[in-house]
Amino acid sequence: MKKWLVILLAALFILTVFAPAALAESAPPDNFKIGSFTQVNAPSHTATFVPSDTGVATEVTLDESLKPEDIKLDDKVMVSFSNNNGTEVVSEITAMFLGLTRDKLIALLVVGLVGGLLSGFIGSGGAFVLTPAMMSLGAPGAVAVASNMCHKFPKAMVGAYKRFRYGQVDIKLGLVIAGSSIVGVQVGFQIQKWILDTWGSAGSDLYVSFVFVIILVVVGGIVFKDAMGSKDAAEAKTPKLALRLQKIKLPPMIHFKKADVVISAWVTLPVGFATGLLAATIAVGGFVGVPGMVYVVGATAMVASATELLVAFVMGMWGSAQWALAGLVDIRLVLIILAASLFGVQLGALGTTYVKDHTIKLVMGTVMLIVAVSRGVKVPVYMDHLGIISIDKSLAGVLDTISFWALIAALLVAGGIITAAMIKGIVRARVDEREVTAAGNA
Amino acid sequence: MSESPKKKPYFKALLLGALSAASYALLFTHVNQVMEYFVKGGWYAALPILTALYFSFVHGSFASTLLSIAGLQAAKGSGH
Numbered sequence: 001m002k003k004w005l006v007i008l009l010a011a012l013f014i015l016t017v018f019a020p021a022a023l024a025e026s027a028p029p030d031n032f033k034i035g036s037f038t039q040v041n042a043p044s045h046t047a048t049f050v051p052s053d054t055g056v057a058t059e060v061t062l063d064e065s066l067k068p069e070d071i072k073l074d075d076k077v078m079v080s081f082s083n084n085n086g087t088e089v090v091s092e093i094t095a096m097f098l099g100l101t102r103d104k105l106i107a108l109l110v111v112g113l114v115g116g117l118l119s120g121f122i123g124s125g126g127a128f129v130l131t132p133a134m135m136s137l138g139a140p141g142a143v144a145v146a147s148n149m150c151h152k153f154p155k156a157m158v159g160a161y162k163r164f165r166y167g168q169v170d171i172k173l174g175l176v177i178a179g180s181s182i183v184g185v186q187v188g189f190q191i192q193k194w195i196l197d198t199w200g201s202a203g204s205d206l207y208v209s210f211v212f213v214i215i216l217v218v219v220g221g222i223v224f225k226d227a228m229g230s231k232d233a234a235e236a237k238t239p240k241l242a243l244r245l246q247k248i249k250l251p252p253m254i255h256f257k258k259a260d261v262v263i264s265a266w267v268t269l270p271v272g273f274a275t276g277l278l279a280a281t282i283a284v285g286g287f288v289g290v291p292g293m294v295y296v297v298g299a300t301a302m303v304a305s306a307t308e309l310l311v312a313f314v315m316g317m318w319g320s321a322q323w324a325l326a327g328l329v330d331i332r333l334v335l336i337i338l339a340a341s342l343f344g345v346q347l348g349a350l351g352t353t354y355v356k357d358h359t360i361k362l363v364m365g366t367v368m369l370i371v372a373v374s375r376g377v378k379v380p381v382y383m384d385h386l387g388i389i390s391i392d393k394s395l396a397g398v399l400d401t402i403s404f405w406a407l408i409a410a411l412l413v414a415g416g417i418i419t420a421a422m423i424k425g426i427v428r429a430r431v432d433e434r435e436v437t438a439a440g441n442a
Numbered sequence: 443m444s445e446s447p448k449k450k451p452y453f454k455a456l457l458l459g460a461l462s463a464a465s466y467a468l469l470f471t472h473v474n475q476v477m478e479y480f481v482k483g484g485w486y487a488a489l490p491i492l493t494a495l496y497f498s499f500v501h502g503s504f505a506s507t508l509l510s511i512a513g514l515q516a517a518k519g520s521g522h
Contacts, residue, residue, distance in 0.1 A: 034481060052481060052482055052483075053482060053483055053484070076477065076481070096481070097477065150490055150491065150494050151494065153494070154494045154495050154497070154498030154502070155498065157495075157498060158498055158502040158506075162506075165516075166516055317491070320490075320491055320494075321487060321491060324483070324487035324488075324489075324490050324491055325483050325484065325487040326483055327481040327482055327483035327486075327487075328481070329480065329481070329490040330477075330481075331469075331476060331477070331480045331489075331490045331493055331494075332470070332473060332477070334490065334493075334494055335466065335469065335493070335494070335497055338494065338497055338498060338501060339466070339501060342498060342501050342502045342505045343505040343508070343509070346502070346505055346506055346509055347509065347514065349516075350509075350514060350515065350516045350517075353516040353517035354517050425517065426517075429517050429518065433518070
């Protein structure tokens with residue numbers, strides 16, 4: 001069963017290396033700019049656009065599909081350009097930063113809290129809820145990914161520090177995975193940027209959703225099946241694949257003390273690369289990182305999820321720098337989510353000290369599968385935006401609703417399992433303590 | 443754990459809470475200027491990164507202190 005994970009990782013490498021080259025032939029090279037419109041000339045279908053980086057006002061031509069009256073002056077927007085019969089025209093205008101209402105604020109705080117709880121508990125998890133959540137609140141895909149990543153690394157830092165104090169982090173494993181993942185982040189970032197330049201926001205949304213669904217279904221399925229199979233096991237067993245890979249004595253061999261594993265660097269580095277690749281494109285590197293560390297390297301879910309927080313910090317910071325250089329981070333969203341997630345992540349981290357390996361796998365597998373449904377149903381909607389297929393407006397509405405409620409369900413189920421396991425653990429610990437005290441007094 | 447359950451760090455929580463709240467208030471009252479500079483890219487990219495780090499230190503310590511006041515501690519026997 002675990003060999004599927006290796007096949008998946010291999011497929012991802014191939015996709016990464018060859019996809020941009022193969023797809024480049026199908027569309028002309030386009031670009032996007034961030035800035036604001038200062039003036040619109042409806043009769044000539046032109047507008048004055050001021051890019052944020054240069055500040056020099058330029059006259060741009062609007063595509064026929066855009067209505068000049070819909071353009072809001074002075075609002076920060078992301079503009080995609082395309083080539084129309086030799087002239088460069090504005091093909092798409094997306095509001096860069098969503099307007100914050102009270103409801104959106106509350107939604108971000110709640111999602112931040114539960115997302116943080118998940119991250120602290122399973123090493124990643126805020127992202128796969130937060131990126132779609134920001135997108136469904138109206139942020140463009142790229143801004144959602146950028147803001148999520150910029151919120152993730154300081155949160156991961158706090159979580160990693162906590163779990164280090166609980167003795168769960170393998171620093172060497174974390175640094176090796178993080179180092180190789182930085183290469184993956186670079187590659188992933190180029191892909192995301194290229195997709196945004198070529199197909200605009202809708203293409204970027206479709207790509208993010210598509211990769212999301214495949215990873216979530218395959219890896220989530222493996223983790224869930226394993227969690228169900230190891231329900232009654234008192235100790236975590238090292239997966240067969242990891243045991244076999246540990247027998248490959250191809251130098252350099254690395255000894256990871258906390259994870260209690262000696263394994264070839266040739267096995268560890270690809271896990272890191274895939275983690276980084278996914279982190280940069282869809283901001284959920286942990287979905288390959290944690291299962292990779294468990295099933296490929298052979299660490300326990302406890303050590304893997306704790307170590308992933310260190311990985312997320314190192315490469316999240318690197319990745320955030322890239323996204324910030326492109327000017328895509330919405331600091332308001334970052335700070336609002338941090339306000340709640342910094343509580344969540346520390347709560348999740350201390351929660352792990354009360355549970356067994358099985359619970360961590362159960363939460364991870366369950367959430368990944370439910371979120372896969374949430375993203376999967378949105379794929380036809382994005383394909384419709386791109387004109388690949390055509391679907392009814394009412395059907396699109398229904399799909400949106402299903403997507404939204406699946407996300408809420410994932411949050412509730414994950415939050416529920418973690419809270420229940422934590423309360424059970426805390427109560428058990430207190431009873432044990434009382435018994436010890438009573439025995440000591442007797 | 444180093445935190446003693448008897449001595450709850452109320453003063454520390456109050457101080458960090460006030461600092462965190464003041465930082466949030468300062469940023470969100472000047473949100474327009476902030477958003478203007480934070481998305482410029484280039485060297486300005488350091489602004490969102492450093493801001494996120496600053497808030498994680500201040501607000502993260504506040505959250506940690508508040509959780510220990512609420513009696514939420516790691517299981518005994520975990521860690522060093």
